[in-house]
Amino acid sequence: MRKLVRVIFKPPEEVIIHESIRYKLEDFVRLFSIGIKPGGMANPLHWTEGVVFRVGHMQPTEDVIKEQLLGKIHWAVIEWALMPQFKDVIPIGDINAKIPVIDVSQTAIFREVAKALKGQKEQ
Numbered sequence: 452m453r454k455l456v457r458v459i460f461k462p463p464e465e466v467i468i469h470e471s472i473r474y475k476l477e478d479f480v481r482l483f484s485i486g487i488k489p490g491g492m493a494n495p496l497h498w499t500e501g502v503v504f505r506v507g508h509m510q511p512t513e514d515v516i517k518e519q520l521l522g523k524i525h526w527a528v529i530e531w532a533l534m535p536q537f538k539d540v541i542p543i544g545d546i547n548a549k550i551p552v553i554d555v556s557q558t559a560i561f562r563e564v565a566k567a568l569k570g571q572k573e574q
Contacts, residue, residue, distance in 0.1 A: 464523065468528075469509075471528070472531070476533060480543065484548060492548065493548065493549070501536075502533060503541075504530060504565070505529070505530050506528075509526065533569070539551065
């Protein structure tokens with residue numbers, strides 16, 4: 452039987468973060484709870500290596516796509532806070548709402564980014 456498709460995994464070689472914004476966890480939760488209706492659920496955040504975060508992607512311009520094909524991923528911004536222990540939900544008590552958290556520890560790129568964030572010097 453003939454193989455129909457060849458599958459190739461080629462992870463990026465570089466992640467270029469154009470802006471990193473670190474918050475205290477309480478401020479980060481407050482920021483992501485803005486606009487959530489009482490009893491509602493926010494968009495999920497990601498967690499790995501003791502860091503909870505959200506990535507803002509670059510617009511897929513011709514230059515950005517060209518870089519991606521060369522193995523360079525560009526993120527416009529990463530907003531993050533230290534959260535040592537994983538929780539699948541962050542409750543927002545005053546409005547009885549929730550922020551779901553996805554454990555992305557199985558993803559090498561996210562693990563490496565989290566380690567790099569924790570290694571940044573205070574600015």
